[in-house]
Amino acid sequence: MAAIKETVNTVAEIDLDNYKYGFTTDIEVDKAPKGLNEDIVRFISAKKDEPEWMLEWRLSAFRRWKKLEEPDWSSVHYPKIDFEDLYYYAAPKKKIELDSLDDLDPDILETYKKLGIPLKEQEILAGVKGASNIAVDAVFDSVSVVTTFKAKLAESGVIFCPISEAIREHPELVKKYLASVVPVGDNFYAALNSAVFTDGSFVYIPKGVRCPMELSTYFRINEPNTGQFERTLIIAEAGSHVSYLEGCTAPMRDENQLHAAVVEIVVMDDAEVKYSTVQNWYPGNSEGVGGVYNFVTKRADCIGKNSKVSWTQVETGSAITWKYPSCILRGDGSQGEFYSIAISNGYQQIDSGTKMIHLGKNTKSRIISKGISAGHSSNCYRGIVSTQRSATNVRNFTQCDSLLIGDKCSAHTIPYIEARNSSSTFEHEATTSKINDDVMFYCRQRGLNEEEAVAVIVNGFCKEVLQNLPMEFAVEAQKLVAISLEGSVG
Amino acid sequence: MLEIKNLQASVEEKPILKGLDLTINAGEVHAIMGPNGAGKSTLANVLAGQADYEVDGGSVSFHGEDLFELEIEERAAKGLFLSFQYPLEIPGVATMTFLKESINAQRKQRGENELSTPNFMKIVKEKAQQLNVTPEMLRRPLNVGFSGGEKKRNEILQMLLLEPSLCILDETDSGLDIDALRVVADGVNSLRSPDRAMLIITHYQRLLDYIKPDFVHILVDGKIVKSGGAELAHELERDGYKDIIASA
Ligand SMILES: Nc1ncnc2c1ncn2[C@@H]1O[C@H](COP(=O)(O)OP(=O)(O)OP(=O)(O)O)[C@@H](O)[C@H]1O
Ligand SMILES: [Mg+2]
Numbered sequence: 249m250a251a252i253k254e255t256v257n258t259v260a261e262i263d264l265d266n267y268k269y270g271f272t273t274d275i276e277v278d279k280a281p282k283g284l285n286e287d288i289v290r291f292i293s294a295k296k297d298e299p300e301w302m303l304e305w306r307l308s309a310f311r312r313w314k315k316l317e318e319p320d321w322s323s324v325h326y327p328k329i330d331f332e333d334l335y336y337y338a339a340p341k342k343k344i345e346l347d348s349l350d351d352l353d354p355d356i357l358e359t360y361k362k363l364g365i366p367l368k369e370q371e372i373l374a375g376v377k378g379a380s381n382i383a384v385d386a387v388f389d390s391v392s393v394v395t396t397f398k399a400k401l402a403e404s405g406v407i408f409c410p411i412s413e414a415i416r417e418h419p420e421l422v423k424k425y426l427a428s429v430v431p432v433g434d435n436f437y438a439a440l441n442s443a444v445f446t447d448g449s450f451v452y453i454p455k456g457v458r459c460p461m462e463l464s465t466y467f468r469i470n471e472p473n474t475g476q477f478e479r480t481l482i483i484a485e486a487g488s489h490v491s492y493l494e495g496c497t498a499p500m501r502d503e504n505q506l507h508a509a510v511v512e513i514v515v516m517d518d519a520e521v522k523y524s525t526v527q528n529w530y531p532g533n534s535e536g537v538g539g540v541y542n543f544v545t546k547r548a549d550c551i552g553k554n555s556k557v558s559w560t561q562v563e564t565g566s567a568i569t570w571k572y573p574s575c576i577l578r579g580d581g582s583q584g585e586f587y588s589i590a591i592s593n594g595y596q597q598i599d600s601g602t603k604m605i606h607l608g609k610n611t612k613s614r615i616i617s618k619g620i621s622a623g624h625s626s627n628c629y630r631g632i633v634s635t636q637r638s639a640t641n642v643r644n645f646t647q648c649d650s651l652l653i654g655d656k657c658s659a660h661t662i663p664y665i666e667a668r669n670s671s672s673t674f675e676h677e678a679t680t681s682k683i684n685d686d687v688m689f690y691c692r693q694r695g696l697n698e699e700e701a702v703a704v705i706v707n708g709f710c711k712e713v714l715q716n717l718p719m720e721f722a723v724e725a726q727k728l729v730a731i732s733l734e735g736s737v738g
Numbered sequence: 739m740l741e742i743k744n745l746q747a748s749v750e751e752k753p754i755l756k757g758l759d760l761t762i763n764a765g766e767v768h769a770i771m772g773p774n775g776a777g778k779s780t781l782a783n784v785l786a787g788q789a790d791y792e793v794d795g796g797s798v799s800f801h802g803e804d805l806f807e808l809e810i811e812e813r814a815a816k817g818l819f820l821s822f823q824y825p826l827e828i829p830g831v832a833t834m835t836f837l838k839e840s841i842n843a844q845r846k847q848r849g850e851n852e853l854s855t856p857n858f859m860k861i862v863k864e865k866a867q868q869l870n871v872t873p874e875m876l877r878r879p880l881n882v883g884f885s886g887g888e889k890k891r892n893e894i895l896q897m898l899l900l901e902p903s904l905c906i907l908d909e910t911d912s913g914l915d916i917d918a919l920r921v922v923a924d925g926v927n928s929l930r931s932p933d934r935a936m937l938i939i940t941h942y943q944r945l946l947d948y949i950k951p952d953f954v955h956i957l958v959d960g961k962i963v964k965s966g967g968a969e970l971a972h973e974l975e976r977d978g979y980k981d982i983i984a985s986a
Contacts, residue, residue: 693811708831
């Protein structure tokens with residue numbers, strides 16, 4: 249095992265300090281004072297020009313949050329967060345209601361360019377990003393700065409806009425579905441998010457409509473000490489279909505940044521939602537300083553018969569990830585899928601997995617989780633598959649594979665199964681492996697250096713999940729896998 | 739091209755190579771034969787840089803450079819290729835992808851441009867056909883579920899693509915059926931050229947009927963005990979190692 253040992257010895261000097269998205273952008277910002285109280289909630293609501301009912305909703309969420317305790321059941325460790333020491337609102341100062349992209353602050357546009365986001369519709373149409381047809385909502389700190397392709401989507405009745413706009417323009421939909429999947433008091437972070445969420449995306453796909461293009465949102469935290477609390481609500485009416493992708497980055501900062509998002513998806517009869525995430529928040533440096541704390545609640549409610557939801561995630565960033573995209577399989581014959589690649593390096597900690605709650609008959613779920621740990625990181629899969637007594641003929645397949653690079657990292661798999669009837673079938677497979685010395689030697693004998701070899705091996709390990717990403721992003725995700733493991737070997 | 743002087747190597751403190759000398763010039767084909775456990779694979783692995791083997795003494799120069807100063811992948815990019823006695827499997831990585839990654843990794847090291855996908859595909863198709871490697875095999879994960887013979891053909895396919903200057907073949911013939919042996923030998927022969935050398939490790943005369951060696955060496959207990967021309971392999975086939983070892 250000499251080769252791996254050598255490799256491992258150098259893991260300590262991981263070059264996380266080369267986080268590619270670590271630049272900051274100097275723009276004038278409009279900020280709320282530090283700290284959290286009812287006045288801040290009012291401030292946010294006023295900034296967003298919200299109707300009275302929304303303010304009341306937020307205030308009651310805030311009061312709820314005050315009564316809740318931070319959860320401590322997961323495997324992640326971090327110093328207590330001082331919620332009074334954060335900013336809860338930061339917005340670029342320039343006018344943000346834009347008529348066209350040309351009005352956007354050039355610095356922000358430049359930022360998104362650096363991030364490789366195809367903001368300009370012309371560019372997209374001209375095929376700059378692989379000729380793909382993607383509508384983009386870009387959220388900068390607390391506000392959505394631009395949504396592309398709105399007009400074209402409107403032709404088919406699709407609504408894709410910042411959630412703050414939906415609250416003003418489509419209050420009936422927001423009132424009906426907001427917190428219908430993740431109740432305000434669901435957990436500490438969900439309650440906090442409900443009180444202070446600042447932006448996020450809203451998607452409505454009418455009955456029978458196949459959304460004509462990929463929808464995607466990019467989140468960027470720029471300001472120091474600023475929490476980002478985004479809220480996404482996706483409603484897929486009967487027989488509709490949509491594929492949605494979110495991407496996230498943040499600058500390198502020595503302080504930890506807090507990100508606590510809530511994503512809710514409502515899926516009606518025969519509708520299908522595919523939700524993909526490429527999460528690359530700043531993970532902290534090689535000593536574990538800085539990085540984003542990512543506490544996320546994502547849940548889909550498959551209300552309708554034969555509805556389907558699929559979560560695909562590539563998680564490479566954040567100092568701490570606490571995230572369990574879940575499916576409530578309520579409608580008979582509904583299906584939930586969870587495909588995950590979680591890569592931890594340096595001192596990153598991941599506690600992530602999924603919940604598949606089978607309530608309807610003949611419901612199916614499939615879980616494929618690939619965890620890769622390197623450096624001093626810890627990577628834990630935590631999942632629940634549960635079936636109610638009345639949910640007969642349930643099927644679940646779970647596969648959790650862990651790959652370890654080096655011997656200072658750890659991987660854990662904690663699957664819970666709660667079966668309340670005997671007609672259900674559960675299959676569970678789990679493997680833990682190490683990158684094999686002989687395979688490394690073989691790759692290097694063919695000319696790949698250690699990093700290239702690891703990237704090839706890891707991409708092979710993750711193949712099943714990568715295949716589930718929308719085409720346009722699969723290639724980028726593959727590169728991201730390679731980048732996030734840079735420095736994990738020799 | 740390759741000059742091995744008094745090479746000593748051990749594995750887990752156990753000496754295997756005990757003072758081996760061998761010089762290979764461009765254009766030459768050398769065969770190494772020897773009983774099981776003599777150290778043939780050890781020699782191949784030491785040359786390629788496998789870290790389990792400790793070099794205890796001696797020197798090896800490759801294209802005039804100290805071989806042991808070079809990383810495994812640098813040796814590869816400078817033209818050293820080892821066809822493995824037991825090729826490895828890489829789950830999830832399509833054979834085609836792996837081929838492309840390796841050829842481009844080598845080109846990158848040499849400061850050459852990456853091959854474009856269409857260009858690469860054209861070359862692979864041609865070479866694969868030459869070795870009866872089917873498009874289906876190219877799509878499958880590297881060596882996963884391949885039969886012994888398929889794995890060996892896959893090794894030679896990689897060799898044809900990478901066009902190394904020093905081809906080391908460790909028992910490439912074992913596991914091949916009669917037809918495959920011919921196909922593989924033809925493939926190897928197609929690489930023979932005045933600026934390329936080969937080191938062929940084998941137990942059997944068969945392969946050497948197809949790939950005519952210029953020199954045959956007999957390796958026993960970590961040393962070359964006898965060297966000769968192609969006829970030495972015939973002698974060996976006829977008399978076995980006993981006499982040769984005795985007369986050495
Ligand atoms: N990784 C290893 N660990 C322990 N012993 C080893 C290792 N590799 C080789 N050896 C030992 O070194 C000796 C030489 O092995 P090597 O594989 O070089 O023989 P060979 O000449 O190639 O034999 P064969 O004809 O059977 O392939 C053998 O005794 C073998 O058991
Ligand atoms: Mg051998």
